Amino acid sequence: xxxxxxxxxxxxxxxxxxxxxxxxxxxxxxxxxxxxxxxxxxxxxxxxxxxxxxxxxxxxxxxxxxxxxxxxxxxxxxxxxxxxxxxxxxxxxxxxxxxxxxxxxxxxxxxxxxxxxxxxxxxxxxxxxxxxxxxxxxxxxxxxxxxxxxxxxxxxxxxxxxxxxxxxxxxxxxxxxxxxxxxxxxxxxxxxxxxxxxxxxxxxxxxxxxxxxxxxxxxxxxxxxxxxxxxxxxxxxxxxxxxxxxxxxxxxxxxxxxxxxxxxxxxxxxxxxxxxxxxxxxxxxxxxxxxxxxxxxxxxxxxxxxxxxxxxxxxxxxxxxxxxxxxxxxxxxxxxxxxxxxxxxxxxxxxxxxxxxxxxxxxxxxxxxxxxxxxxxxxxxxxxxxxxxxxxxxxxxxxxxxxxxxxxxxxxxxxxxxxxxxxxxxxx
Amino acid sequence: xxxxxxxxxxxxxxxxxxxxxxxxxxxxxxxxxxxxxxxxxxxxxxxxxxxxxxxxxxxxxxxxxxxxxxxxxxxxxxxxxxxxxxxxxxxxxxxxxxxxxxxxxxxxxxxxxxxxxxxxxxxxxxxxxxxxxxxxxxxxxxxxxxxxxxxxxxxxxxxxxxxxxxxxxxxxxxxxxxxxxxxxxxxxxxxxxxxxxxxxxxxxxxxxxxxxxxxxxxxxxxxxxxxxxxxxxxxxxxxxxxxxxxxxxxxxxxxxxxxxxxxxxxxxxxxxxxxxxxxxxxxxxxxxxxxxxxxxxxx
Numbered sequence: 001x002x003x004x005x006x007x008x009x010x011x012x013x014x015x016x017x018x019x020x021x022x023x024x025x026x027x028x029x030x031x032x033x034x035x036x037x038x039x040x041x042x043x044x045x046x047x048x049x050x051x052x053x054x055x056x057x058x059x060x061x062x063x064x065x066x067x068x069x070x071x072x073x074x075x076x077x078x079x080x081x082x083x084x085x086x087x088x089x090x091x092x093x094x095x096x097x098x099x100x101x102x103x104x105x106x107x108x109x110x111x112x113x114x115x116x117x118x119x120x121x122x123x124x125x126x127x128x129x130x131x132x133x134x135x136x137x138x139x140x141x142x143x144x145x146x147x148x149x150x151x152x153x154x155x156x157x158x159x160x161x162x163x164x165x166x167x168x169x170x171x172x173x174x175x176x177x178x179x180x181x182x183x184x185x186x187x188x189x190x191x192x193x194x195x196x197x198x199x200x201x202x203x204x205x206x207x208x209x210x211x212x213x214x215x216x217x218x219x220x221x222x223x224x225x226x227x228x229x230x231x232x233x234x235x236x237x238x239x240x241x242x243x244x245x246x247x248x249x250x251x252x253x254x255x256x257x258x259x260x261x262x263x264x265x266x267x268x269x270x271x272x273x274x275x276x277x278x279x280x281x282x283x284x285x286x287x288x289x290x291x292x293x294x295x296x297x298x299x300x301x302x303x304x305x306x307x308x309x310x311x312x313x314x315x316x317x318x319x320x321x322x323x324x325x326x327x328x329x330x331x332x333x334x335x336x337x338x339x340x341x342x343x344x345x346x347x348x349x350x351x352x353x354x355x356x357x358x359x360x361x362x363x364x365x366x367x368x369x370x371x372x373x374x375x376x377x378x379x380x381x382x383x384x385x386x387x388x389x390x391x392x393x394x395x396x397x398x399x400x401x402x403x404x405x406x407x408x409x410x411x412x413x414x415x416x417x418x419x420x421x422x423x424x425x426x427x428x
Numbered sequence: 429x430x431x432x433x434x435x436x437x438x439x440x441x442x443x444x445x446x447x448x449x450x451x452x453x454x455x456x457x458x459x460x461x462x463x464x465x466x467x468x469x470x471x472x473x474x475x476x477x478x479x480x481x482x483x484x485x486x487x488x489x490x491x492x493x494x495x496x497x498x499x500x501x502x503x504x505x506x507x508x509x510x511x512x513x514x515x516x517x518x519x520x521x522x523x524x525x526x527x528x529x530x531x532x533x534x535x536x537x538x539x540x541x542x543x544x545x546x547x548x549x550x551x552x553x554x555x556x557x558x559x560x561x562x563x564x565x566x567x568x569x570x571x572x573x574x575x576x577x578x579x580x581x582x583x584x585x586x587x588x589x590x591x592x593x594x595x596x597x598x599x600x601x602x603x604x605x606x607x608x609x610x611x612x613x614x615x616x617x618x619x620x621x622x623x624x625x626x627x628x629x630x631x632x633x634x635x636x637x638x639x640x641x642x643x644x645x646x647x648x649x650x651x652x653x654x655x656x657x658x659x660x661x662x663x664x665x666x667x668x669x670x671x672x673x674x675x676x677x678x679x680x681x682x683x684x685x686x687x688x689x690x691x692x693x694x695x696x697x698x699x700x701x702x703x704x705x706x707x708x709x710x711x712x713x714x715x716x717x718x719x720x721x722x723x724x725x726x727x
Contacts, residue, residue, distance in 0.1 A: 084689040087476045112477035210670060262584040263562040393691045403673040406584060
């Protein structure tokens, strides 16, 4: 029986050795260029079919232009899990050829070498047209690794019906009066809650206490003169300006009780809050809203209007089997014509589109005046959210400390000091 | 001199090995190789974005020793297990005894208890996240308000968050353990119980002196499975608390996930996995040896 066991063990080893190359073949095959249609996989975090159709039409036009046949598949990954799943896929044989990149993780992706340089391909499509400020995040040592297809300022969307019920001026009225600032924002939020019982404000996508904490706090902090950190390595999250700004938001949640609190799933777009902060891509959620609504720029602080921009880039996978065609596709998708067609969803970084009359009428749900007030005027002056090559680590570790802020008797200064300590571990 | 096997015996043995071959191949490729790779990775500076940055010796293990968050997650895992395991065992045994007694309404209770087992873990966690909302938005707090109780913000307050995930997890897996215990309860030797009754044993005495010892093999088996399950909890934490607030529900497996897939530190995540493997291995060995000592009636 012993010899039989030995034989079986040997047979298993042989099978195992035979199976390993078959398993590894996936990545081996991926290097081979095959004839016939080219398979291109594009990873995004949108699952909106209209938006995917628009991107699909760019691929079709590009294929016709290049005289090639392309089988494009779009993979929609949820925003919260985007980096996790994308980075996993990039290590396997099913990696996307073209993918969106979050602004906060742009430095890490560029540093890792996963993004292919694009300057050669972009040269065909008037690269000087891109706003240098908008391109900063996506370049390293003068080389472009991704193109910002969206340079989208944050602005306030409000439920006009709730403002009417509360008998208070809308944010648009306050903008017209020149009185739209964080104090009047706070007063409006409280007045809505007191008069109607409905929450006055919901944080951006409801994630202001966790996944989108900096999206929520940065607009307030920066307009008070603070910041999370600066590009030259200064940590300002615990500066007196930042503390004052965060204290304002904390008081709105725990003193006024007017903000949708942590853990509550009330949603502005379902009519359960008076105001929220969003970007143009979220406006489509209002197409079937059963309440009157309007938009306004972010409130001003002691430093005046300090717009904050959320960016998203598109890049080509440097080790993909179709890297050359993927690079050309990225360049094509961000040419003037494509950018102009995307402008109503994802505001552009190209001057030619930004300065055109068509841009202001590109979002059918917003008037030209609203588009100019909330979006157009902020793109060139706004600043992107903080980013860093170690952002994933910073985000995960600081989240645990930020959590201390979300109770009524939190010491805001002490919490921000602790957050600053976490930042200091990574930012020099 | 080794005994010679007949052709028939060799054929039978070969047939047997052929039957287990698919399972063996699956085990080799999906369990053994990854397990070995985890040990290898734990000695490397490996990043999901940047790839393998070389052999790093014991650096990851040194980092582990000075990582406060690791010890917090270890403590959280123990608290979670200490909450889930006894609660699950006591409740499932009590329910099994009740259901085994064929009392009224047992069929309905049996169905209700088993329903969560066949429900998707993801759906279960999402529903409970909704139920455990803070303020009066959550149905649980809304009901508590009828009794004049102001419920906490369950998933966003330290302490309450851990309790919430423990309760959610216990209710999800209760049915399976009830089923195992019911099988054991129904197979209790009636003659022994009858002898006990004739000798004048009352119900508590009957339970503690006869039923409990007879059920010990099943109890220990269920305990091993529940302990290992509680050490591996992921979906409930991921969907309900994301490890918060302040890392108070960050358990070991979720910390491994965070290190590997949120901060991309595959090498360090592998090191924590090795520690988790050793903990589970030690616990299993202890419980198996307990099973041998405590199971008087096991063959």
